[in-house]
Amino acid sequence: MTKSLPFLLVDISKCEQNIAFMANKASKANVLLRPHFKTHQSLAVGELFRKYGIQQITVSSVAMAEYFSSGGWGDITIAFPFVPQMAARICTLARNIELNVIFSSPQNLLASIGSIDAKLGAFIEVDVGQGRTGVAVENTRDIALMINLIASNRNVTFKGFLTHAGNSYGVKGKDAVLKVHTNALNQLAKLRSFWANQFPNLIISYGDTPTCSLADEFWGLNEIRPGNFVFYDVMQSLIGSCHLSQVAVALICPVVDVSPNLQKVVVHGGAVHLSKEKVEIDGNDCYGVVCRFDGVTWSNPVPNALVSALSQEHGIISYTNGALDDVKPGDLLAILPVHSCLAVDCMGQMFDAHGNKYDVLPKNAR
Amino acid sequence: MTKSLPFLLVDISKCEQNIAFMANKASKANVLLRPHFKTHQSLAVGELFRKYGIQQITVSSVAMAEYFSSGGWGDITIAFPFVPQMAARICTLARNIELNVIFSSPQNLLASIGSIDAKLGAFIEVDVGQGRTGVAVENTRDIALMINLIASNRNVTFKGFLTHAGNSYGVKGKDAVLKVHTNALNQLAKLRSFWANQFPNLIISYGDTPTCSLADEFWGLNEIRPGNFVFYDVMQSLIGSCHLSQVAVALICPVVDVSPNLQKVVVHGGAVHLSKEKVEIDGNDCYGVVCRFDGVTWSNPVPNALVSALSQEHGIISYTNGALDDVKPGDLLAILPVHSCLAVDCMGQMFDAHGNKYDVLPKNAR
DSSP states (O other), rough: SSSOSEEEEEOHHHHHHHHHHHHHHHHHHEEEEBBBBBOOOOOOHHHHHHHHTTTOEEESSHHHHHHHHHHHOOOOEEEEOOOOOGGHHHHHTTTTTTEEEOOHHHHHHHHHHOOSSSOOEEEEEEEEESSSSSSSSSOOOHHHHHHHHEEEEEEEEEEEEEEOGGGGGGSSSSHHHHHHHHHHHHHHHHHHHHTTTTTTEEEEEEOHHOOOOOOOOTTTTTTTTTOGGGGGOOHHHHHTOOOGGGGEEEEEEEEEEETTTTTTEEEEEHHHHHOOEEETTTEEESSSEEEEEOOOOOEOOOOEEEEEEEEEEEEEEEEEETTTTTOOOTEEEEEEESSSHHHHHHHHEEEOOOOOEEEEOOGOOO | SOOOEEEEEEEEHHHHHHEEEHHHHHHHHOOOOOBBBBTTTHHHHHHHHHTTTTOOOEEEEEHHHHHHHHTTTTTEEEEEEOGGGHHHHHHHHTSSSSSEEEEEHHHHTTTTGGGSSSOOOEEEESSSOOSSSSEEEOOOHHHHHHHHHHHHHHTTTEEEEEOGGGGGGGGGGGHHHHHHHHOOOOOHHHHHHHHHHTTTTTTEOOOOOHHHOOOOOTOOOOOEOGGGGTTOOHHHHHHHHHHHHHOOEEEEEEEEEHHHHHHHHEEEOHHHOOSSSSSEETOOOOOOOOOOEEEEEEEEEEEEEEEEEOSSEEEEEEEEEETTTTTOOOOEEEEEESSSHHHEEEEEEEOOTOEEEEEOOGGGOO
């Protein structure tokens, strides 16, 4: 193995199963799958989606839109509210591809609408419970104002409403996620019934990995935009969106030192590799789940072991019941990341089991 | 401003004051300052150190050593325990520059010592209280074993002992940091007195930003290796290592949306920009401290405002007492990072007020 350590290994087979699962679900539910590519940020991983018929994608920044456009993606929604400083680059890009943007409030819209001089599709972001950005679904006054403001610029076409039911990240278990989901669908149904007469081609765009993984019903929606499902991660497994066996990326780390007395293993794999995203498992801080690695694939998680602390380059694995007593410096372990989107962003590249490299949008091209 | 937003702005004048402060302190205390370059990971920022006479540096990975070597740095300590997989690259590099490595235990040493076929300086890492890696100072048996193992490879020269008093990060205030410091110095003095007869040229290498910022006495030490001080950050200010006015980097973020009713501002500046490093301020989660930005420099922190949550691209600022009621979408705010090392690593490049770019070791070159 000539690539340097630690590296991010992607299991392409799991990845394709995850894509197939979501593509089939969308197809059965008769909604468009417009996957969010912010998780992998990779042209090479993006290619895997094509065989499932994906041609329309979601991204979270202008730089990401430019990057995927350069790889032949011709229909992109930037699902991050428009900021006036983005206008020039967005309009340049919109001259070459179908590009949709979102506006999150009248104030947000007012700041930019005047500076758009290229054809753009516009969604109004609505909030169905996350409370991050977006207009309340029942705020008809602001929505009407935004629709009028959009109409004031002939380059911009109102397409519909977009939401992220990100409150699904705050709950655990299928029942709780489906409750968030049903609540969101009910709100969106009211929104559609209010506006559908005036806009018969209204698009309702929805998406987050927990609800899209666990729900089968997507009534009243036109498209879903989950992203994380391509790789999944420890956080998703705790929400209940996936099983840990579906996680498709792992950080391959060399063991640096061992302390069987303290039941501790130190690996080269820290905050600059995994990110400092943290979850709690059985009351313990967890920065990653530990698996064995045979040089090609990783094992099921090692019971009674967790990445319990991270510094910039060091990862500390704590274990009990002698789980890793046999490990020695130079051995390789695989760490399933808590949040795969951030681990990919930290690592800046991935490799498959054959050593093929999967590029990620470089930091200095953003 | 043609660079894209958000971007990491570095205040070169503060940066140089921080370097001058530490260089003067080291000079007065008659210890070598061998700064840790993992904070900036930047050849351009590295150049700023030269005018203070710095020629010897510390890094935390082989890739970083290669990168700084390519920029003319000819005396580097890799202050991360040796891993067997690093041997080939380390030996290649050691043929061109003075290179020191560290070993953290007999097991760690045994795994690699046989594969070193180039001239290397070796430090034994000792633990003075952090409990991350390193041999206990009083563990004379293991230390003697390690010294003998090092001597078994004629390419490797035992240089001395290296430690990171990282337990200083767990305390707050000058008195508490100095207590950690004095305790470390006492342990290291015993270590020196035990081994100095046998190794009259023994080097004791010590370093972490809190103790090096707050202490003036470094008796018994030969070199100090703080790193973070070049930029400082919110975490260091809470420990007491610096004042927030000394923080030399800020993330310049455009305001995306505002909710004066909720006293909330959303900026483009998320976990992929600031990292998810978090501190607590007055019982509230804090991912960054908010300042105004006039296009060139940032203000003192805005009272009653904090970055209270991050998602991948979004930063949520919560405020009270109307502190940011006047802000509107498109305005720029400056966010002081909780942990500057991670923010730099996330951003992958920096800019000064004149728009000059400061490159950072690219992720895909690691």
